[in-house]
Each structure stands twice: as structure tokens, then as C-alpha cells.
Amino acid sequence: xxxxxxxxxxxxxxxxxxxxxxxxxxxxxxxxxxxxxxxxxxxxxxxxxxxxxxxxxxxxxxxxxxxxxxxxxxxxxxxxxxxxxxxxxxxxxxxxxxxxxxxxxxxxxxxxxxxxxxxxxxxxxxxxxxxxxxxxxxxxxxxxxxxxxxxxxxxxxxxx
Amino acid sequence: xxxxxxxxxxxxxxxxxxxxxxxxxxxxxxxxxxxxxxxxxxxxxxxxxxxxxxxxxxxxxxxxxxxxxxxxxxxxxxxxxxxxxxxxxxxxxxxxxxxxxxxxxxxxxxxxxxxxxxxxxxxxxxxxxxxxxxxxxxxxxxxxxxxxxxxxxxxxxxxxxxxxxxxxxxxxxxxxxxxxxxxxxxxxxxxxxxxxxxxxxxxxxxxxxxxxxxxxxxxxxxxxxxxxxxxxxxxxxxxxxxxxxxxxxxxxxxxxxxxxxxxxxxxxxxxxxxxxxxxxxxxxxxxxxxxx
Numbered sequence: 237x238x239x240x241x242x243x244x245x246x247x248x249x250x251x252x253x254x255x256x257x258x259x260x261x262x263x264x265x266x267x268x269x270x271x272x273x274x275x276x277x278x279x280x281x282x283x284x285x286x287x288x289x290x291x292x293x294x295x296x297x298x299x300x301x302x303x304x305x306x307x308x309x310x311x312x313x314x315x316x317x318x319x320x321x322x323x324x325x326x327x328x329x330x331x332x333x334x335x336x337x338x339x340x341x342x343x344x345x346x347x348x349x350x351x352x353x354x355x356x357x358x359x360x361x362x363x364x365x366x367x368x369x370x371x372x373x374x375x376x377x378x379x380x381x382x383x384x385x386x387x388x389x390x391x392x393x394x395x396x
Numbered sequence: 397x398x399x400x401x402x403x404x405x406x407x408x409x410x411x412x413x414x415x416x417x418x419x420x421x422x423x424x425x426x427x428x429x430x431x432x433x434x435x436x437x438x439x440x441x442x443x444x445x446x447x448x449x450x451x452x453x454x455x456x457x458x459x460x461x462x463x464x465x466x467x468x469x470x471x472x473x474x475x476x477x478x479x480x481x482x483x484x485x486x487x488x489x490x491x492x493x494x495x496x497x498x499x500x501x502x503x504x505x506x507x508x509x510x511x512x513x514x515x516x517x518x519x520x521x522x523x524x525x526x527x528x529x530x531x532x533x534x535x536x537x538x539x540x541x542x543x544x545x546x547x548x549x550x551x552x553x554x555x556x557x558x559x560x561x562x563x564x565x566x567x568x569x570x571x572x573x574x575x576x577x578x579x580x581x582x583x584x585x586x587x588x589x590x591x592x593x594x595x596x597x598x599x600x601x602x603x604x605x606x607x608x609x610x611x612x613x614x615x616x617x618x619x620x621x622x623x624x625x626x627x628x629x630x631x632x633x634x635x636x637x638x639x640x641x642x643x644x645x646x647x648x649x650x651x652x653x654x655x656x657x658x659x660x661x662x663x664x665x666x667x668x669x670x671x672x673x674x675x676x677x678x679x680x681x682x683x684x685x686x687x688x
Contacts, residue, residue, distance in 0.1 A: 237399060281585055283498055295499065299428065300425070302402045
């Protein structure tokens with residue numbers, strides 16, 4: 237029952253052969269070798285697999301691959317600039333020690349990206365609300381919140 | 397290989413034809429936050445999944461004489477809707493702490509209601525809003541009061557071949573306050589230990605005498621339920637803490653909570669009066685706040 241579908245990943249149009257029961261996560265990691273996106277719980281609970289679909293954060297581990305057809309997918313790899321420069325969120329997570337073991341980081345950053353795209357200057361409550369579906373088992377949430385606040389500052393400086 | 401065929405109709409009519417064609421071998425999927433997990437856990441193994449995600453007519457939030465919420469509307473769309481934010485705070489209370497942003501971007505109100513979990517966060521708000529559930533099949537349409545929609549845990553009165561298209565909610569009368577209280581251990585990614593929705597309509601903007609009361613309870617019985625005796629008790633009364641606590645005590649008599657992993661029977665029974673009182677007071681405050 238292999239089907240061939242097209243969608244956009246990080247700006248590039250891709251065509252892949254998939255099985256209907258595959259998830260978006262499986263295709264991103266195992267077919268397209270975008271291993272930045274992580275599998276955690278596999279049940280939509282932990283947020284490690286968060287990517288943006290048409291700008292909205294979703295858990296790719298429970299996202300049916302056939303729903304990706306024609307959509308625009310953004311993963312952590314897509315945040316890198318054309319000159320390989322780090323995105324303000326990536327810079328901020330390094331600067332403010334928002335990374336411990338790193339497993340939650342790609343999902344955390346994608347949730348933060350969706351937040352900052354809609355709300356460039358979020359309050360701490362708004363940040364916590366936005367990343368509530370991203371579990372960090374190192375529990376470094378304070379630094380993660382600070383990282384997102386710092387990223388918002390970096391982005392506002394960039395746009396000045 | 398364990399797999400399924402994934403079908404993507406673009407109209408309700410087409411979805412109904414597929415449902416009729418494949419019968420019991422088919423299962424509807426909306427956002428997939430329940431269905432995909434159940435498939436992975438081998439609770440469900442349909443031969444055909446019929447996706448409702450690409451049916452535009454199911455994605456509406458329309459406020460005119462009534463509020464119409466399409467079954468395919470995501471919780472995120474409701475959370476961000478100015479109509480919901482301004483006029484239906486009881487729905488906003490429920491959807492803004494349901495799952496996570498990621499879950500809410502996929503999960504739909506139709507899915508939450510049709511999955512029929514006793515803990516469904518949107519059920520108590522829809523109960524207090526006197527919602528009509530509209531369903532369609534190839535044989536025709538019907539509307540079902542939400543209070544008669546649930547048949548048991550994970551069961552609805554829908555028959556195979558029926559699709560819920562939308563929820564119809566009457567416009568609340570002036571001086572109406574409504575709120576949902578979700579009792580949980582953490583704010584996100586948790587199911588309620590208890591969910592309490594209250595709606596109180598008052599004769600005047602000073603929010604003294606109640607002329608209509610609704611109490612919707614989640615995780616208090618095998619299905620989401622209304623506490624009708626407690627509602628009747630409140631109607632015509634001057635609303636204060638004591639009266640609301642009495643209503644809460646009556647609501648416990650109507651409920652039949654059980655002990656589960658999230659909370660025990662006695663704890664739930666102890667908390668129903670507390671949360672009915674608190675949520676009722678919040679309704680009253682919201683009416684006063686709007687008048688101020």
C-alpha cells in the first residue's frame with residue numbers, strides 16, 4: 237500500500253514513498269534523516285517530537301504522514317540560516333544554558349518558535365503556557381524560560 | 397503487516413459514502429490525538445481510517461442567533477477565537493488547559509466529545525450551555541441534546557454511519573456567568589481529577605437572584621453529567637457561598653464517582669461541593685465584573 241506524497245520540509249519540496257500508518261516523525265527521522273526531531277513517549281505526551289506544520293506546533297509522533305501531503309514542515313534543522321548561522325533561539329539556549337541533556341531541546345525550541353512568531357514579546361506566563369507540552373526530565377525549566385526570554389530580546393534587536 | 401488505508405474525503409457527503417461503503421471496518425479520525433495513540437497501543441485496528449481533517453465545512457466558529465462550532469474545530473482555534481474569549485469563557489477555561497498547545501493544534505471538539513471519556517474537558521461546558529449535537533448520516537440529520545449524547549464510558553448514542561457535524565449552542569441571556577474548574581495535579585497534559593462547569597443567569601446585572609442554573613460534572617459518573625436537582629435548587633435563590641455549598645452537597649448525591657488512578661471516590665465526593673461553590677462564585681464574579 238505504498239503511496240507517494242509530496243510536501244515541503246525546511247523550504248525544500250520532497251517526494252517520499254510512505255506506508256499509510258507511518259507517522260510524520262518516522263518519515264522525518266528514518267526516510268529524510270532529519271534526526272534533530274526526537275522520539276520520546278510516542279503518544280503525544282512529551283513534546284520531544286514537536287515540529288511545525290504550516291506554522292503550528294504538533295506532536296509528529298501521532299501525526300499521520302498522509303496529512304502532511306502538500307503542507308510545509310519546519311524542523312529544528314530548518315532554523316539554521318543560509319550561512320549556517322544559528323537562529324536567535326539556538327543562540328539564546330546556548331548562552332543561557334537552556335540545554336542540559338539536550339533531548340527535549342529541539343521540541344522545546346520549535347514550541348518557542350511558534351510562540352515568538354505569534355507573540356514576539358511574551359510574558360513568563362505565556363512562555364510557560366506555550367512550552368507546557370514539552371517535558372524536560374533534567375527539569376531545567378528556569379533556564380529554558382530565560383533562554384526564550386533572551387531569544388525574544390535578540391530577535392527584537394535584530395529587527396531594529 | 398498491520399496497517400490501514402487512510403482516506404481523505406473533502407466533504408461530509410463523501411465521508412458518509414466512505415463510512416457506508418466500508419461499514420464496521422472503518423473508523424473516523426479527526427485530530428488523531430486519541431485515535432493514533434489507540435492504534436499504536438492496538439486498542440483499535442481498523443482497516444480504514446476516514447480522516448475528517450480536510451472537510452472545510454466541519455471547521456467553523458459562527459456566532460449569530462446561536463453559536464455554531466464545527467466538529468472539526470481544533471481546541472487551539474477555539475482558544476484563539478475572539479468569539480469564545482469574549483462570550484463563552486466556560487469554553488475558554490476548558491480548552492486553554494486541555495492537553496498542550498501541540499495537542500490543541502490537532503485535537504478537535506468533535507473528537508473530544510465523540511471519544512466520550514468521562515474526563516472530556518469540553519463536556520461539562522457543553523452540558524451547561526444546553527448544547528445540541530448535530531449528526532448526519534446517509535439516512536438524514538438529527539440533533540441530540542448533549543445531556544443524552546453519552547451512553548457510557550467511551551460510548552455515545554451515535555450509530556455507525558453517523559458523523560457529528562457541529563455543536564449548536566443557544567445565545568446566553570444577559571447577566572449570565574459561566575466557568576469551568578479543572579482539578580488537576582498539573583496545569584498541562586493532565587486529565588481532570590474532577591471537572592466542574594457552572595452557568596448562572598441572573599435577573600439583574602448585580603448578580604443577586606439566579607433565574608437559571610446549570611451544573612455540569614466530569615469524572616463524577618460513568619459519563620459527563622448534569623446535577624439537575626442542584627440546578628433546580630439554585631433557581632430563584634439569592635446566590636451566596638452558603639447557597640452554592642448547599643447546591644454542591646446536592647450535586648454529590650446525584651453523582652456516582654469511582655476510585656481511579658487519579659483520585660479516590662471519597663476525594664471526588666469531598667471536592668464536588670467545594671468546586672461547585674467556587675465555580676458558582678466565579679460565575680457571579682464574572683457577571684459583576686462585566687457590569688462594573
